[in-house]
Amino acid sequence: MLKIEGLTAAVDGKPILKGIDLAVPAGEVHAVMGPNGSGKSTLAYVLAGREGYEVTGGSATWDGLDLLALEPEERAAAGLFLAFQYPVELPGVGNATFLRTALNAIRRARGEPELDAMQFLRLARERLRALSMPEEMLKRSVNVGFSGGEKKRNEILQMALLRPRLAVLDETDSGLDIDALRIVADGVNAMRGPDFTALVITHYQRLLDHIVPDRVHVLVGGRIVRSGGPELARELEREGYAALQAQAA
Amino acid sequence: MNVVTHKAGAAGFLHRFEGLRERLPGGRLPWLAALRDGAAEAFRAQGFPTRRVEAWKYTDLAPVAEAGFDEPLTAVDDAMDLPPPLAGARAVFVDGRFRPDLSSLGGLPFAAASVAHGLDALEGRLGALARPAEEPMAALNTMLFEDGLLLDLPEDADGGVLELLSLATASERPAAFHPRHLVRLARGARLTLIETATAPEGARYLHNPVFEIAVAEDARLTHGRLQQEAPRAFQLSTVYARVAAGGTYDNFTLNAGGRLVRNEIHVALVGPRAACHMNGAQLLVGEQHADTTTALEHAAPSCTSRQTYNTVLMGRSRGVFQGRILVRQAAQKTDGYQMNRALLLSPEAEMDSKPQLEIYADDVKCSHGATVGELDPEQVFYLRSRGIPEGRARAMLVEAFLHEAVEGVTDEPLRRALDAAVAGWWARQEEGLAA
Known part of the structure; x- marks a missing residue:
């Protein structure tokens, strides 16, 4: 279970998160929706441990483990995965090398045996096929020269290989056409089950037609201002954030 | 002095x-x-x-x-x-x-x-x-x-x-x-x-x-x-x-x-259509000082030149790149490119870079660029968020930077020799860093 209590955080000294309370029971998928600048991406980065995102109060625990006390790589080893809104380009780092290094680092941390190049390739091919991605993507530098859609699919490929227990998807739908959106959604849905918990961060309801959440939370001005069932997403799509923003102000 | x-x-x-x-x-x-x-x-x-x-x-x-x-x-x-x-x-x-x-x-x-x-x-x-x-x-x-x-x-x-x-x-x-x-x-x-x-x-x-x-x-x-x-x-x-x-x-x-x-x-x-590629990598540690100085003269039309130099600096090392491109009046349709990048892995290391273009022909394509910087924290975070420990993440990015310099070498035997030399150098540095 992911449990966030009274979480406050600042960037460059400016308060962004102003007391987030959120609980995602194991095996559930929750959506966090909100207008631009509401703190959605900040929440994602704080959970993943990015430098420069200063936690000023509150807590975030995963199955009782204090996430905020861990280094980013330790959070990953504990089962956390952040799908980036803007996946980072790594010129000169081959995608296959990257994926295998990450997978083996996590396997090592979990006390599982590392995969050799052949075992890895077999696994990667299988996951690529499931995501309708060409094998050639393994040979390229990480995200370099990838289209927006390819970058997002590459994030989902990483998730499919690393098999996190807790995924935070930060606007994974932005910049995707409808086919790519379906592939990404299928990738997430394929992982759903009692051992997979996810926080899907999005501006639009569109993605939630494909990844139907158990709960929807609305983030405005650094606070969760409403929570509800999947129907809340459609209501927001219809009526916009303006009313909620006025309320919060 | x-x-x-x-x-x-x-x-x-x-x-x-x-x-x-x-x-x-x-x-x-x-x-x-x-x-x-x-x-x-x-x-x-x-x-x-x-x-x-x-x-x-x-x-x-x-x-x-x-x-x-x-x-x-x-x-x-x-x-x-x-x-x-x-x-x-x-x-x-x-x-x-x-x-x-x-x-x-x-x-x-x-x-x-x-x-x-x-x-x-x-x-x-x-x-x-x-x-x-x-x-x-x-x-x-x-x-x-x-x-x-x-x-x-x-x-x-x-x-x-x-x-x-x-x-x-x-x-x-x-x-x-x-x-x-x-x-x-x-x-x-x-x-x-x-x-x-x-x-x-x-x-x-x-x-x-x-x-x-x-x-x-x-x-x-x-x-x-x-x-x-x-x-x-x-x-x-x-x-x-x-x-x-x-x-x-x-x-x-x-x-x-x-x-x-x-x-x-x-x-x-x-002579027309002559070409020159000058590339290199400098791998500097300790008190080393390395200077790459190039002087390229385009004296005939339609010639091509490409220069890329990547320098990695550790310790108190110092790197220098000076690159002069001279395009004579006769050298119309010159295509010249020069790039030098430096990666500073220590606050005490230093890189000096001096590009110099002198162009006397009017129909030429000539560009140059220089970057000096540290590892990109966003790239380091991306790798760490995938479970890769910080030291390994930084090492991967330095290797990538070095690899980039060697990438352009198309000659297979030379490429093999360079890859081996670069990998050997980096392995020694990693050992030193781990010790």
């Missing part, structure tokens, strides 16, 4: 020249004696350049000027530990002298010999490209060279891969040697020349090679240089290349060794 000290360092070499003058190879050839005398005059006038000389603004030769060098004393029968050959054919030089007993040059489809033994036939060729009046290190070389590699490729010859191995021996007092290498490719000829310079860990010496390279019409020379000199050694090298119409000169230099190193390259593209 102490001008007097630099002159004193030069005086030692001038004194040696006066003592050896008659006994140097070719001492009885009037043209060569005149060439050496002229170089000595130039060297006497300039001495070792101080940092007041514009071309040496970032590199201080005081440590070289103050070292006090002797002649190398290697005996011909010295047993040597040679590194494994990179290719079949190899010319071995020890302390600047050709060692036929250690070389394997049989069955080559071209002439490969010692400069010292061929001097009779080199009038008008030796010294045709080097400019002792302008470059003091070339003056020192011309004054005192004893030997070098003489390569002549006939028309359309495919020379394959030839390794030039330059070894230095450790001796009581530091030695100086100044090999003069002459390479000539006739029309349509091809050659990959891979030069490795190395020595035992404790050796102290000055290696001051000069290359004079002539690439004729449609010929292609790939010149790889793996500078892995001993940690306390000096290497000051000057390459002169002249490329005729449709010819190509590719130079890739890896600077990974030495205490103070300068890699100076002068290339003139003198």
